Amino acid sequence: MSDLAIRDLRKTYRTKGRPEVHAVRGFDLEVDSGELVGLLGPSGCGKSTTLRMIAGLEDATSGDIRVGSSSVVGLPPQRRNIGVAFENYALYPPLSVSENIAFGLRARGKGDRKKRVADVAHRIGLTDILDATPVGLSSGQKQRVALARAIVRRPDVLLLDEPLSHLDAGQRDTTRRELRHLQQELGYTTILVIHDQEEALSLADRVVVMNDGVVQQVGTPDEIYDDPMNLFVARFVGEPPMNLLDGAHQADGTVRLSTETRVAVGDVPDAVGPVVLGVRPEDVVLAGEADADVSGVVVVYENLLEHGLLTVELPGAEERIVAQTAPGLGLEPGREVSLALRRDRTYLFSAETGRRVR
Numbered sequence: 558m559s560d561l562a563i564r565d566l567r568k569t570y571r572t573k574g575r576p577e578v579h580a581v582r583g584f585d586l587e588v589d590s591g592e593l594v595g596l597l598g599p600s601g602c603g604k605s606t607t608l609r610m611i612a613g614l615e616d617a618t619s620g621d622i623r624v625g626s627s628s629v630v631g632l633p634p635q636r637r638n639i640g641v642a643f644e645n646y647a648l649y650p651p652l653s654v655s656e657n658i659a660f661g662l663r664a665r666g667k668g669d670r671k672k673r674v675a676d677v678a679h680r681i682g683l684t685d686i687l688d689a690t691p692v693g694l695s696s697g698q699k700q701r702v703a704l705a706r707a708i709v710r711r712p713d714v715l716l717l718d719e720p721l722s723h724l725d726a727g728q729r730d731t732t733r734r735e736l737r738h739l740q741q742e743l744g745y746t747t748i749l750v751i752h753d754q755e756e757a758l759s760l761a762d763r764v765v766v767m768n769d770g771v772v773q774q775v776g777t778p779d780e781i782y783d784d785p786m787n788l789f790v791a792r793f794v795g796e797p798p799m800n801l802l803d804g805a806h807q808a809d810g811t812v813r814l815s816t817e818t819r820v821a822v823g824d825v826p827d828a829v830g831p832v833v834l835g836v837r838p839e840d841v842v843l844a845g846e847a848d849a850d851v852s853g854v855v856v857v858y859e860n861l862l863e864h865g866l867l868t869v870e871l872p873g874a875e876e877r878i879v880a881q882t883a884p885g886l887g888l889e890p891g892r893e894v895s896l897a898l899r900r901d902r903t904y905l906f907s908a909e910t911g912r913r914v915r
């Protein structure tokens with residue numbers, strides 16, 4: 558399959574009498590042949606617009622899109638050989654499920670077409686409804702038909718925008734696994750938008766985090782999680798979210814969260830001044846007083862079966878800190894606790910630019 562290269566892609570919507578919308582403001586990405594890239598970002602950040610421009614369903618305002626060695630800018634969708642499955646499945650009501658899947662399939666013989674449709678239908682769990690028409694199908698079934706239709710054409714590039722959103726949890730699990738399997742087996746170069754970030758991180762070879770029309774970071778799921786480049790990525794990725802505590806980096810290598818609370822972080826070149834100290838809840842641990850970085854008072858302890866979530870108020874500090882602990886600790890509100898932050902798992906961001914300074 559082909560690789561995909563996108564350079565400085567932009568989209569500005571201009572509607573008379575309304576302010577311009579800069580939906581995509583310079584999107585750069587190279588996707589290797591056979592790679593699955595997950596596109597993550599908040600609602601309205603430009604994910605669908607980006608995919609629609611790659612597919613040719615929307616004209617780009619500027620920028621270049623190359624599939625393999627040639628640019629597809631200006632080509633109509635049907636000449637791009639890009640398979641798409643978007644949230645609204647757009648099936649043809651008079652055609653049966655199998656005819657919908659086979660639609661636009663330019664396989665040679667009738668037998669070959671039938672075999673390909675049957676194979677994909679089997680993998681996506683549609684065998685029993687191949688003769689039905691879309692009218693009576695559930696939205697989850699319709700969505701799987703649209704997915705099968707995109708896959709069966711053996712496109713150079715596969716673009717999937719929330720392709721599993723209408724499926725229930727069980728179906729979504731199996732379909733997701735089958736999708737990944739097919740994608741790897743057939744070597745499809747794929748970009749996938751999934752709302753659920755845990756799903757995206759578990760499926761994708763690499764992840765693109767986007768905000769407000771701009772790519773924030775591109776990396777493997779581990780890089781995005783362990784090495785966020787800015788405050789946006791740090792805040793957006795991870796559940797429960799990273800603790801982000803406002804403070805001031807001092808010349809003595811501490812971050813002052815308040816007059817009463819300081820955390821030793823060591824030297825950071827150029828970081829003296831306002832910073833945001835980041836640490837994930839799983840890297841905040843209950844400690845003896847001697848090993849503690851901070852002490853505070855329990856606000857609430859939530860027992861969530863697999864672990865506990867402990868929220869602690871630090872004296873004088875604006876934000877509370879959350880620690881992920883063992884389950885069943887039964888810590889009462891008001892009780893004093895001491896916490897240690899895993900030093901190699903703390904992050905510092907510039908409060909001014911949001912950029913990571915360590």
Ligand SMILES: Nc1ncnc2c1ncn2[C@@H]1O[C@H](COP(=O)(O)OP(=O)(O)OP(=O)(O)O)[C@@H](O)[C@H]1O
Pocket residue numbers: 570572578579580598599600601602603604605606607
């Ligand atoms: N046809 C249009 N005309 C004007 N503005 C549009 C049009 N389509 C999208 N937009 C705007 O462009 C921005 C990006 O929209 P887009 O649909 O790409 O976001 P998204 O990341 O896919 O969001 P979601 O997660 O909700 O699907 C939004 O501000 C949206 O309102």
Ligand SMILES: [Mg+2]
Pocket residue numbers: 604605606718
């Ligand atoms: Mg969208």
